[in-house]
Amino acid sequence: MSEAITLAPLVAWPVIAALAASAALLAGFALLRRSRGAFLRAMALAVLLAALLEPHLIREKREAQPDLAVVVVDATPSQSVGNRTAATAEALARLQDKLAALPDLETRVITIGGTPAEAATRLFAALEKEGLQDDAHRLAGLVLLTDGQVHDAPGADLPRWLQAPVHVLLTGAPGERDRRLVLEHAPAYGLVGRTVEIAFRVDDLGPRSPAVAAAPVTVSVRSDGVPAGSVSVMPGQSQVLPITLDHAGPVAVELSATAAEDEVSLRNNRAAIVVNAVRERLKVLLVSGQPHPGARAWRNLLKSDPAVDLVHFTILRSAEKDEGTPLKELALIAFPVQELFEDRLKDFDLIVFDRFGQRDLLPAAYFDTMAEYVRNGGAMLIAAGPEFADAHGFADTSLKDILPGLPTGRIVERPFTPQISEAGRRHPVTQPLAPTAAAGVGAGTAPAPAPAWGRWFRLIEANAPAGATLMTGPDAAPLLVLGRVGEGRIAQVLSDQIWLWARGFEGGGPHAELTRRLVHWLMREPALEEERLSAAISDGRLVVERHSLAAAAATVEVTLPDERRLPLALAESADGLARGSLVAEEPGLYHVSDGTHEAIAVAGRTNADETIDLRATAERLQATAAASGGWLGWLVDSLPGVRRTAIGRDTHGKGWIGLRRTGAEVVRGVTEVPLLPPLAVLGLGLALLAAAWWREGR
Incomplete structure (x- = not known):
């Protein structure tokens, strides 16, 4: 129970001050003149002024509150290193037993977790989100179970709500060692065929012998899951690594430093970057032969892309043919055979033949050159017309050894709608074009729906024993191979x-x-590869997709950032994709392999504070503990005892930590009693005035 007198003035304080001054002057003047009844009038004025102040007696019924001890458990990814998680769990259990034995103390355990998307441990920000500042009046102390990697520690400048001791119990051990690979510079984009430079360094953290500090570190390099060599670097020195971008699209580069002796974790020994390779210009050679209604279709389509440099020639006469007509009177110029097919052929990314028939228009040696061009990494697209079925067509040249489809000599001329084959429904070139099955129809339970496309009227019949037939014509004859x-x-x-x-x-x-x-597949776009493995982080999960033309269940092996390996079963679907996912709790590099193909995915930010230094440390929280009067020590030494201490006394000592007694109370009820009831004031005032008048009448 506590009592206090409060005032609730009926008028503003300036008015009361003016009235009090006037009353004092009048009373003083009357007293100086020794007027009869002056003292009684002064008392009446004082009673009236007191009534204007309206004093009240406040009685509060208070109840003592238990003090609050908060145990903060750091469950962020860096705490999963080594045996820190087990040490934290054991210390928490023992600490809870010690706190439960103390009277008038409430214990609250707050676990601060983290996701790969979070770049650092924001422990104190998380405490404020928990509303801990609302209980600051009864906070006996904070006990932090952490590895010390806290990135928002206030240091000596404590927040206003934190007036209790902060005790830090550190997991891990002092003097830990760690090796890390740091990306200093990595470009996001590059040009196909060009070289980009990745700058990195390897740091050895913690105590090292002079011999180890002077020894070079081997860093292995992988590009798109394929080994691409290794380099030796000195710890602490920057290294520039050139990487050639050999295809368009994402190029995944993975760097991995060899393990150091007795280091706490290998998860920051690796780093990865994805460089998006773009083509500066796509150089295409379009060679047209027999004129036909669609002769300009390929030209218009290629010219519509501003990234395409198109060279287009139409060949209707042999370079060796001599008709006796002056060149200036010919409708067509002589085809620059030697320049294109000897000197500049390798400069083109793609050669397109549109209804081109051999018919002695090109020397046989140039077909040998083109066949070798394809074998060495070039790309060729043939849009066949009736000339392809001719005995003197492409099949009569050295190109026959590289053609996936060879003509039978038969030309089919009847209306048909192009269809996507079974292989085409799984191939990434044509899979998105295939009509989808009706809802509720499972793969293989009903025929695939026919596409609602316009009809074609001619097909050059061919056998395609060595190629993949993605589209078919009449009688399932190959159309796109x-x-x-x-x-x-x-x-x-x-x-x-x-x-x-x-x-x-x-x-x-x-x-x-x-x-x-089709053109992007010819240019080896990774997303259009028939057999590929991909991995990505989405909504906190590692999503793995394996694309294959073969319908078969797949199981891949996932290497986690801490080097643990887990099998992951992928569920097969009708579109050539097998999918699977697992929770990506830890930030860092995830490596996926199916035995043939590999893929990587990075969870969280590269060089994030949470993983850049995985050693347990006392440095980040030392100033906070000291400023709050708390204790800092290592769990490997011992778990300190717990005591209650009075405010103003020491809150830690040898082998113990203290939780202050706050004396916090909560108000359960309030009683308000007026000290000058209106009727009493009125009666007293009238009595005093009557007495004053009576005295004056004597």
């Missing part, structure tokens, strides 16, 4: 009717998308 030869690629469209789609005949078809994906 892809093949790989050496390091290069070749595609055949066994019809000259795609221009009907371009002109919207019967609604047209996806000619632009089909051609774009």
Whole structure:
């Protein structure tokens, strides 16, 4: 129970002050003149002024509150190193037993977790989110179970709500060692065929012998999961690594430093970067032969892309043919055969033949050159017309050894709608174009729906024993065939009717998308590879996709940032993709392998504070503990005892930590009693005035 007198003035304080001054002057003047009844009038004025102040007696009923001890458990990713998690759990259990034995003390355990997306441990910010400042009046102390890697420690400048001791119990051990690989500079983009430079260094943290400090460290390099050599670097010195971008799209570069002796973790020995490679210009050679209604379809499509440098020639006469007509009177110029097919062929990224028939228009030696060009990594696209079935067509040249489809000599001329084959429904070039099955129809339970595309009217019949047939025509005859030869690629469209789609005949078809994906596959775009493995972090999960033309269940091996290996089963689907996922709790590099292909994914930010230094440390929290009167020590030494201390007394000593007694109370009830009731004031005032008048009348 506590009592206090409060005032609730009926008028403003300036008015009361003015009235009090006037009353004092009048009373003083009357007293100086020794007027009869002056003292009684002064008392009446004082009573009236007191009534204007309206004094009250406040009685509060208070109840003592238990003090609050808060145990903060650091469960961020750095705490998973070594045996820190187990040591934290054991210390928490023992600490809770000690706190439970203390009277008038409430214990609250707050666990501060973390996700790979978080770059640092924000422990004190998390405490404020928990509303701890609302209980600051009864806070007996904080006990932190952590490895010391706290990145928002206030130091000596404590927040206003934190007036209790902060005791720090450190996991790990003093003098730990760690090796880390730090990316200093990594470009986000680069040009295909060019070299980009990645700057990095290797740091050895913690005590090292002079011999170890002077020894070089080997850093292994992998590009898109394929070993790309290694370099030796001195610890603490920057190193520049050149990487050649050999294909368009994302290029994943992984760096891995060898393990150091007795280091606490290997998870920051690796780093990865994804460089998006773009083509400066795509150089295409388009060679047209027999004129036909769709002759300009390929030219218009290629010219519509500003990133394409197109060289287009139409060949209708042999370079050796001499008709006796002066060159200036010819409708067409002589084809620069030697310049293109001897000197500049290797400068082109893609060669496109549109209804081109051999017919002695090019010397046989140049077909040998083109075949070698493809084998060495070049790309060729053949849009076949009736000339392809001719006995003197491509099949009569050295190109026959690289063609995925060879003509039978038969030309089919009847209406048909191009279809996506079973292989095409799984191949990334044509899979997005395939009509999807109706809802509720599982893969293989019903025929695939037919596409609603315009019809074509001619197909050059061919056998494709060595190629992948993605689209078919009448009687399931090959229409679009892809093949790989050496390091290069070749595609055949066994019809000259795609221009009907371009002109919207019967609604047209996806000619632009089909051609774009076809060209990107020829250019080895990673996203269009038939057999590929990909990994990405999405919503806190590692999502793995394996694309394959073969329908088979797959299990991949996932290497976690802490080097643990886990199997992951992928669920097969009808579109050629097998998918699976697992929770990505730890920041760092995830490595996925199916035995043939590899993929990487990075959780969290590269060089994040949470993983850049995994040693347990006392430095970050030492100033905070000292400023608050708290204790800092290592759990490997011992778990200190716990005592209650009075405010103003020491809050730690040898082998113990103290929790202050706050004496916090909560008000359970309030009683308010007026000291000058209105009727009493009125009666007293009238009595005093009556007495004054009576005295004056004597």
